[in-house]
Amino acid sequence: MKKLICFVLAFMMPGSFATNLDPENYLLKISQRLTGKWPTPKEYNDLTAQMSRRSCSEIKCMEDYFKAYIDKKMSTPEFYSEATLKVHERFALQTPYTIPFPLVANDSGTDESSSQALLVYRTIKQNLPVDELFISQVVTRTGPKVLSDSAAARNLIEIESETVPKAEVLSADPGVIPQDAALSFDYAGHPNVSGFFTTNKFLTRYWNTPINNGRKRAAAVFKVMLCDPMVPALERVTAKARENALAQGATESTMTTRTIEEIHRDRHGNQKDCAQCHNRLDPLARTMRPLELGVSKFASRGRLRFYDATNQPVDHPAANFHDLIVKITQQQKYNDCQMNWLFRWIVGKDVNVHPQRFADLLGQFEKDGRRMKETIAKLLLSPEFRGETVSFREPVSYKAARDVLNNCYECHSPFLKSHGAELKLTLSKIAYKLDLAHDGQDRLMPPNYHFWAPSKEQVLSVKTWIQEGAPLIEGMPLLNGDEVMKMLDPGVAR
Ligand code: HEC
Numbered sequence: 001m002k003k004l005i006c007f008v009l010a011f012m013m014p015g016s017f018a019t020n021l022d023p024e025n026y027l028l029k030i031s032q033r034l035t036g037k038w039p040t041p042k043e044y045n046d047l048t049a050q051m052s053r054r055s056c057s058e059i060k061c062m063e064d065y066f067k068a069y070i071d072k073k074m075s076t077p078e079f080y081s082e083a084t085l086k087v088h089e090r091f092a093l094q095t096p097y098t099i100p101f102p103l104v105a106n107d108s109g110t111d112e113s114s115s116q117a118l119l120v121y122r123t124i125k126q127n128l129p130v131d132e133l134f135i136s137q138v139v140t141r142t143g144p145k146v147l148s149d150s151a152a153a154r155n156l157i158e159i160e161s162e163t164v165p166k167a168e169v170l171s172a173d174p175g176v177i178p179q180d181a182a183l184s185f186d187y188a189g190h191p192n193v194s195g196f197f198t199t200n201k202f203l204t205r206y207w208n209t210p211i212n213n214g215r216k217r218a219a220a221v222f223k224v225m226l227c228d229p230m231v232p233a234l235e236r237v238t239a240k241a242r243e244n245a246l247a248q249g250a251t252e253s254t255m256t257t258r259t260i261e262e263i264h265r266d267r268h269g270n271q272k273d274c275a276q277c278h279n280r281l282d283p284l285a286r287t288m289r290p291l292e293l294g295v296s297k298f299a300s301r302g303r304l305r306f307y308d309a310t311n312q313p314v315d316h317p318a319a320n321f322h323d324l325i326v327k328i329t330q331q332q333k334y335n336d337c338q339m340n341w342l343f344r345w346i347v348g349k350d351v352n353v354h355p356q357r358f359a360d361l362l363g364q365f366e367k368d369g370r371r372m373k374e375t376i377a378k379l380l381l382s383p384e385f386r387g388e389t390v391s392f393r394e395p396v397s398y399k400a401a402r403d404v405l406n407n408c409y410e411c412h413s414p415f416l417k418s419h420g421a422e423l424k425l426t427l428s429k430i431a432y433k434l435d436l437a438h439d440g441q442d443r444l445m446p447p448n449y450h451f452w453a454p455s456k457e458q459v460l461s462v463k464t465w466i467q468e469g470a471p472l473i474e475g476m477p478l479l480n481g482d483e484v485m486k487m488l489d490p491g492v493a494r
């Protein structure tokens with residue numbers, strides 16, 4: 001067997017293949033990503049045997065083998081643990097180092113992680129849309145042996161007992177969750193029950209006070225669903241002020257109530273425009289008022305308000321919290337955000353993806369109904385995950401514009417890394433700041449004090465590229481004629 005591996009390695013060493021993964025490392029990478037563990041010796045042996053049977057030494061001729069391997073790995077308990085951890089990480093929830101599957105209810109029935117874990121489990125197992133994590137009204141938990149049905153549900157989300165529907169045993173894979181140990185409750189039509197947001201863990205991590213009025217929770221919704229960080233000003237500013245006080249000699253015990261009050265009064269630092277965040281935050285927070293003490297059955301109206309990726313205002317009334325969360329899942333920005341999350345989890349945060357490739361992946365994600373399991377599997381089969389370089393025929397004008405914009409990254413993070421609607425918005429800002437409408441005459445960037453300034457030709461090369469519709473790939477303009485006109489219109493009021 002060893003000999004065979006050596007032979008295979010020697011065979012694969014030379015040439016242009018070097019940048020690609022070999023099948024063994026691909027196996028390793030899949031296993032690590034899905035389960036956090038190495039492949040077993042048996043899995044390695046099996047792969048090698050298959051490769052020699054097919055006289056194949058590349059991933060390409062082993063495609064179906066890897067598809068089956070991914071499928072197999074995705075039904076292991078280790079994968080469900082890993083996925084649950086990833087989702088917890090996303091919600092910034094504290095987690096034990098691992099979440100063991102199968103889940104076992106403890107005697108008191110207060111096993112807090114089980115309902116979240118089961119939600120992730122069900123979403124993946126049944127290949128449901130990623131939306132399920134946010135909107136699910138099926139609440140599952142372990143422990144019928146120790147708890148009565150209603151006690152189980154109350155314990156989970158503290159819903160008034162009279163609203164507890166009849167429990168059904170989750171028909172789960174018996175290998176993963178013992179059949180008699182998981183109960184699911186269907187809260188269809190409930191105004192507030194909404195996936196992860198109405199689990200104990202979320203509601204205690206993002207606690208509430210009468211002054212806060214659901215804003216902390218609303219900010220968390222913006223962060224995980226729309227990738228809008230909403231700067232949790234309170235915690236950051238407060239923490240900083242406290243650290244300063246400590247650095248200047250105060251100790252925890254000598255910090256008077258007064259000092260602490262002062263720190264809190266300045267909680268938002270010197271933010272000028274409150275509406276900039278609270279316009280969006282408060283209408284969502286309003287729908288979360290019934291969540292103050294557990295999950296009540298009363299509805300509170302609110303609105304979904306934000307600016308989408310093209311800077312268009314979105315403003316929809318919502319009848320209740322669940323309704324509002326469902327409305328968020330209908331937004332393009334939500335799609336972008338979820339795909340981004342899955343990409344970063346599976347492929348990696350450090351991997352460069354061509355904006356056009358990301359747009360393709362996003363399109364595929366939408367076409368697949370945003371199904372979680374399927375999307376993860378596709379990402380594992382993507383060239384980006386395999387470390388293959390995806391090359392496109394790039395237009396000359398794009399290359400020229402990119403060379404100029406490269407000079408801006410001393411201060412900015414790369415402009416051209418975003419995609420689709422977001423990239424269009426970035427381009428319109430660049431067009432404005434470089435005054436492309438007037439060939440750069442009143443250019444605002446880079447700032448005057450900077451040592452580098454673009455020549456007129458350089459400004460024009462950015463303009464030319466935008467005039468062509470800002471294609472990233474030969475023959476595929478990003479902007480249509482109207483959009484170009486608007487971006488370069490000298491008459492438009494800024
Ligand atoms: C950058 C976005 C942002 C801006 C600007 C902003 N806020 Fe906030 N505000 C938040 C977030 C996020 C929270 C919730 C913080 C938390 O509890 O984690 C919050 C919470 C609050 C709270 C509740 C505080 C508490 O103790 O629970 C008040 C009151 C408030 N903001 C008032 C203001 C006022 C007044 C301004 C303008 C001076 C302002 N905010 C500007 C984001 C912002």
Ligand code: HEC
Pocket residue numbers: 404405407408409410411412429430433434445446447450454
């Ligand atoms: C020396 C640092 C520096 C360099 C170099 C620089 N910028 Fe900026 N840029 C800034 C700062 C600071 C701001 C925020 C203040 C403002 O908007 O004027 C900014 C803002 C911008 C904005 C607005 C961002 C937004 O979200 O509203 C754009 C667009 C922009 N710059 C484009 C460019 C381009 C294009 C270049 C290169 C040709 C460039 N900048 C080079 C410092 C720089």
